[in-house]
Amino acid sequence: MPKDSHVAVVVPYRFVPPHNGGHKAAFGLCRFLAERTRLTAISTPDNTDDAAPFQLKGLLSSGVARYVLPGGAMRISRYFKENGVDHCIAFQPFIALLLYWPCNRQEVKLSIYIQNLEYQRFRSMGKAWWPLIFAAEWLAFRLAHHLYFISPDEVGPGQQAFGLLPEKCSVLPYGTPHPRQPERQRARASIRQKHGYGEEECLIIFFGPQTYQPNLEAVVRIIEHIEPAFWQMADFPYRFLICGGGLPAQYDKLRAYQNVEYLGYVEDIEAYVQAADLMVNPVNSGGGVKTKLVEAIALGTTVVSSFTGALGVLPEACGPKLRRVADEDYTAFAETLLQCFRDGQVPTPATFYSRYYWGNIVQSVSS
Numbered sequence: 001m002p003k004d005s006h007v008a009v010v011v012p013y014r015f016v017p018p019h020n021g022g023h024k025a026a027f028g029l030c031r032f033l034a035e036r037t038r039l040t041a042i043s044t045p046d047n048t049d050d051a052a053p054f055q056l057k058g059l060l061s062s063g064v065a066r067y068v069l070p071g072g073a074m075r076i077s078r079y080f081k082e083n084g085v086d087h088c089i090a091f092q093p094f095i096a097l098l099l100y101w102p103c104n105r106q107e108v109k110l111s112i113y114i115q116n117l118e119y120q121r122f123r124s125m126g127k128a129w130w131p132l133i134f135a136a137e138w139l140a141f142r143l144a145h146h147l148y149f150i151s152p153d154e155v156g157p158g159q160q161a162f163g164l165l166p167e168k169c170s171v172l173p174y175g176t177p178h179p180r181q182p183e184r185q186r187a188r189a190s191i192r193q194k195h196g197y198g199e200e201e202c203l204i205i206f207f208g209p210q211t212y213q214p215n216l217e218a219v220v221r222i223i224e225h226i227e228p229a230f231w232q233m234a235d236f237p238y239r240f241l242i243c244g245g246g247l248p249a250q251y252d253k254l255r256a257y258q259n260v261e262y263l264g265y266v267e268d269i270e271a272y273v274q275a276a277d278l279m280v281n282p283v284n285s286g287g288g289v290k291t292k293l294v295e296a297i298a299l300g301t302t303v304v305s306s307f308t309g310a311l312g313v314l315p316e317a318c319g320p321k322l323r324r325v326a327d328e329d330y331t332a333f334a335e336t337l338l339q340c341f342r343d344g345q346v347p348t349p350a351t352f353y354s355r356y357y358w359g360n361i362v363q364s365v366s367s
Contacts, residue, residue: 006038007087007365008080008108012060012067012095016047020209021174021291022115025150026091028175029113030054032358033365040083042076060095067094077102089113089148089365093140100143111146113172117154117161124285125213138162146366148172151312172365173312174291175358176298181348184274184300191275202238202341205276205301207269208292211246214285218309219251221282221330223260229334231259236341240280243272273299278340281305284327294356297321300348304336317355321348 009030015023030041034054044066045058059075060066079085080102087109090096096112103110119134141147141162149155152171158164197203206222208215219242227240238259245265266272273279279296281303290309297303297318303310306327315322323340325333354360 003037005087006040006083006085007033007089008040008042008076008085009033009089009091010060010076010095010099011041011043011091014044014046016041016043016049016056017051021295024291024295025113025115025174027052028177028358029089029091029172029362031177032175033362035359036362040079040085042079067098073098073102077105080106080108087111090140090144091115093118093137096140096144097136109145110143111148112140112144113148113150114154114158115150115174117158119161120154120157134161144168146170148365150174152314153311170364173356173361174294175356175361176294176353177358178298179353179357179359180350181298181300181353182274187271187274191271197239197275198237200237202234202236202278203241203276204238204278204280204337205241205243205273205296206280206282207243207266207273209244209246209265210248210251214283215244216248216251217285218281218283219247221284222280223257225330226280226282226333226337227257227260229330230337233334233338238341241272241276243269270295270299273301276301277345278337279303280333280337281309282333283309293322297348297352298356300345302340302346304333304340306333314355317349317351319349319351320346321352 011026015026018024018027030039031053033039040055040057042057042059044060044062046062047056049056059079060072061069066072085108088099088103089111090099091113093112099110119130119137122130122133141164147169149169149171150173155169159169210216210219222240240260242262243266273296279301281290281293283290284306293303293305293313302321304323307324308327310324323336325336
């Protein structure tokens with residue numbers, strides 16, 4: 001992309017500072033794309049501007065009506081005209097419907113960054129109104145000039161479901177800010193000392209907000225199936241760490257499990273991931289890329305995942321840091337955890353960072 005281009009990335013929700021995978025995807029794209037070209041992130045007024053290493057404009061309102069209010073479209077159109085914006089990347093198909101008018105009026109290329117095929121995600125979660133989501137996505141995808149899919153596994157289904165031309169679609173994967181595996185020992189020692197975990201104790205982490213149904217389902221699989229199967233096999237001390245806020249009250253009994261510890265929301269999740277020997281990802285619903293998987297491997301933690309939970313991530317790029325197990329095969333899941341722990345730590349391969357380092361990813365964004 002030419003350095004004199006001006007790209008506007010429109011994120012219709014607070015994402016600075018980032019707290020979840022969606023926030024981190026928007027933040028990473030803006031941060032690293034801003035190093036290559038002129039960039040403005042257009043979002044809501046509740047972002048923390050001084051935490052952003054890029055220009056941030058609060059041109060959208062904070063309420064739900066921001067998706068339809070003409071005032072936001074008019075402010076964005078005026079900004080495009082006054083600042084010579086060439087390319088607009090919508091960070092959600094629904095806001096792209098609002099952006100079509102200002103982009104068309106100011107002759108700005110409109111692209112959409114697709115984190116999920118939303119209709120598939122809601123259909124997999126049993127939501128009866130998924131056809132309405134499909135209709136909104138269909139219209140947004142047809143109006144856009146280009147579509148950036150976060151998951152290569154969704155390109156083909158997206159083309160087929162929405163009748164998209166192949167040349168209109170490309171892959172822009174979720175990335176990591178780390179160009180190589182960071183040092184892990186300091187975090188490992190700090191977290192283990194803070195909580196009193198022994199050096200010989202195998203720490204197995206799962207993280208993500210339990211307010212999100214697929215994450216909560218994964219927690220239930222851990223406590224009801226994976227941990228009991230692992231208990232039958234392990235001849236060493238171990239502990240499953242569950243990190244993430246929003247655990248419903250009926251699951252408070254989680255605190256009583258001998259080998260499972262619920263830590264709730266933790267401020268520095270990277271330190272806990274680095275302190276862990278392994279990460280589990282038994283997520284079998286939802287859609288798109290499970291960003292926690294990419295984050296863990298980038299930090300040097302080996303991941304054991306269900307096949308569904310690993311969709312969208314290239315196994316050949318991850319090497320031995322990603323072990324996939326058939327969905328619902330909990331005996332195989334426990335056996336794989338056991339084997340990974342006995343194999344010991346292996347470094348994340350350079351092929352992973354070649355594929356998933358944000359500095360490399362943003363080179364695929366066209367003008």
